[in-house]
Amino acid sequence: MNRKQLVDSIQKQTAVARSDVDKVLGSLIQQTQVAVKKGDRVSLVGFGTFERRDRKARTARNPRTGTPVKVKATKIPAFRAGQGFKDVVAGKAAAPKLTAAKSTAKSAAKASVSRASGSRVAKATAAATKSRGAATAKARPRKKR
Numbered sequence: 462m463n464r465k466q467l468v469d470s471i472q473k474q475t476a477v478a479r480s481d482v483d484k485v486l487g488s489l490i491q492q493t494q495v496a497v498k499k500g501d502r503v504s505l506v507g508f509g510t511f512e513r514r515d516r517k518a519r520t521a522r523n524p525r526t527g528t529p530v531k532v533k534a535t536k537i538p539a540f541r542a543g544q545g546f547k548d549v550v551a552g553k554a555a556a557p558k559l560t561a562a563k564s565t566a567k568s569a570a571k572a573s574v575s576r577a578s579g580s581r582v583a584k585a586t587a588a589a590t591k592s593r594g595a596a597t598a599k600a601r602p603r604k605k606r
Contacts, residue, residue: 474559497538507545514539 462470468486472479493503493511503511518534548554 470559473561476561476563505543507543509540509542509546512539512541513537 464486468479468483471477471486472482475482496503497511497513500513514537516535516537519532521530521532522528523530542550545554549556
């Protein structure tokens with residue numbers, strides 16, 4: 462699942478505008494990156510923990526030649542899955558059910574308006590296509606076999 466698919470899935474489940482879901486997800490990612498860069502730990506109960514790990518400088522070997530190579534010290538991001546997440550993946554716990562958001566009276570009214578205007582547009586498009594097809598048929602004579 463990529464970011465677009467995740468945003469679409471969350472939007473369907475929560476009935477929040479797609480652009481708002483995308484903004485919130487983007488903000489979550491940015492805030493997590495900034496906190497982990499500073500060395501803070503970001504824990505999301507039931508999901509997992511993001512943290513920074515420091516790697517010491519070391520000597521490694523080039524796999525082709527076998528010559529030693531010096532590797533500088535670095536900082537890397539790490540993620541540890543939470544127990545709830547582990548249990549769902551392992552099948553020990555039931556996966557949460559994804560349900561569509563309940564429609565409110567306001568969204569139902571919008572849907573009926575868009576369906577009504579959509580059907581008018583569809584009828585107009587169909588009529589225009591039929592008339593265009595008839596005019597084209599008259600303009601081109603058919604080939605005889």
